[in-house]
Amino acid sequence: MKDELFADLLASTREMIEIENGEQTPHPEHVHSYNVVDVKAIREAAGKTRDELAKIIGTSTETIKSWETKRRNPTGPTQKLLRLIQTNPSGMIAILEEDNKLAHSY
Numbered sequence: 001m002k003d004e005l006f007a008d009l010l011a012s013t014r015e016m017i018e019i020e021n022g023e024q025t026p027h028p029e030h031v032h033s034y035n036v037v038d039v040k041a042i043r044e045a046a047g048k049t050r051d052e053l054a055k056i057i058g059t060s061t062e063t064i065k066s067w068e069t070k071r072r073n074p075t076g077p078t079q080k081l082l083r084l085i086q087t088n089p090s091g092m093i094a095i096l097e098e099d100n101k102l103a104h105s106y
Contacts, residue, residue, distance in 0.1 A: 039067040
């Protein structure tokens with residue numbers, strides 16, 4: 001590794017440690033935050049078990065569990081669907097359950 005590249009890497013590592021220890025504040029443009037959906041709260045507000053919610057949104061119970069324990073986070077369309085359920089739990093669940101009935105009636 002070239003000396004200049006190694007020096008940059010070492011400086012970045014030191015900066016990371018200082019930020020982690022609260023000795024330095026990162027520049028705002030370098031800070032990224034993500035709004036993680038609280039799947040457990042959404043499921044409980046909808047009055048559903050993990051199995052029921054998994055069936056309603058078309059995923060596995062294990063996936064619901066991993067979202068609730070924060071091992072994984074829902075992304076893309078699933079995250080948007082969960083946010084819709086969050087805004088109107090009973091209404092959205094009713095729509096999704098009706099859609100599931102229609103899909104299985106063919």
